[in-house]
């Protein structure tokens with residue numbers, strides 16, 4: 001099948017491939033189909049899921065490890081990793097906890113709120129795989145949202161503020177029994193650098209492609225528009241959109257219900273074309289079954305990349 005959209009060139013020319021979007025729109029499906037296609041085409045590929053569910057294991061019909069890379073059976077060149085963000089507590093997170101504890105002893109805890117720890121842990125994992133040198137391609141089955149990135153930058157603002165407060169109230173801190181630890185602040189600074197490097201890599205269009213998956217419906221279209229804008233504030237440009245679950249015309253056959261659904265989709269397909277003119281847009285049909293197993297993934301891969 002022809003691939004007129006340019007998505008193929010995009011995934012072949014970038015190393016880090018992200019699939020973002022609302023829940024249930026097909027991120028894991030598109031990420032897995034992409035990973036399978038790349039592996040089939042000779043790229044040494046790693047697919048990383050940071051979803052707390054086991055969807056990657058379900059799709060590949062085998063247990064995929066939480067810490068060690070699992071070789072995917074029936075498929076050359078492909079490994080998977082299913083990180084459990086709840087368990088993957090990063091250095092940053094524990095440092096942050098220590099610091100917040102110290103700070104609340106000093107100044108009371110009302111002021112403080114730490115961002116969602118799962119988001120941090122998940123991002124921590126992105127960060128470590130953004131330094132990958134073992135694979136040709138790393139496919140992430142979820143992408144951080146602008147909201148996540150914003151939340152994540154908050155503790156660094158906090159940490160700077162806290163560090164200053166501690167410095168200027170060192171005596172008071174000591175008086176109140178808070179052990180001031182120079183290393184703690186240095187570690188936080190290092191983590192901040194690591195975070196910045198990851199955001200830089202995410203926004204580096206020569207190595208990363210940040211794609212969004214959506215359905216041709218009002219809510220996903222609105223959300224996609226917001227996401228594109230939001231990510232833009234972090235310097236992240238979205239090159240590709242995958243418009244999923246488009247009802248094939250050949251199945252309509254005068255069925256009023258399907259005709260009506262497809263007409264609704266057509267309305268949003270037109271809106272998508274208008275709103276996201278400059279992006280690569282690739283439609284994927286609604287399949288007659290759900291999608292799991294390498295054979296089905298190959299069908300999706302064929303639609304996406306030829």
Ligand SMILES: Nc1ncnc2c1ncn2[C@@H]1O[C@H](COP(=O)(O)OP(=O)(O)O)[C@@H](O)[C@H]1O
Nearest residue numbers: 023024025026027028029245285286287290291
């Ligand atoms: N084009 C499609 N045709 C049929 N079923 C699909 C299609 N895309 C996704 N699905 C099914 O929809 C469900 C949600 O997809 P999934 O990739 O898990 O979404 P997400 O990761 O965004 O939450 C899965 O059961 C998947 O098999």
Ligand SMILES: [Mg+2]
Nearest residue numbers: 027028051055
């Ligand atoms: Mg998923």
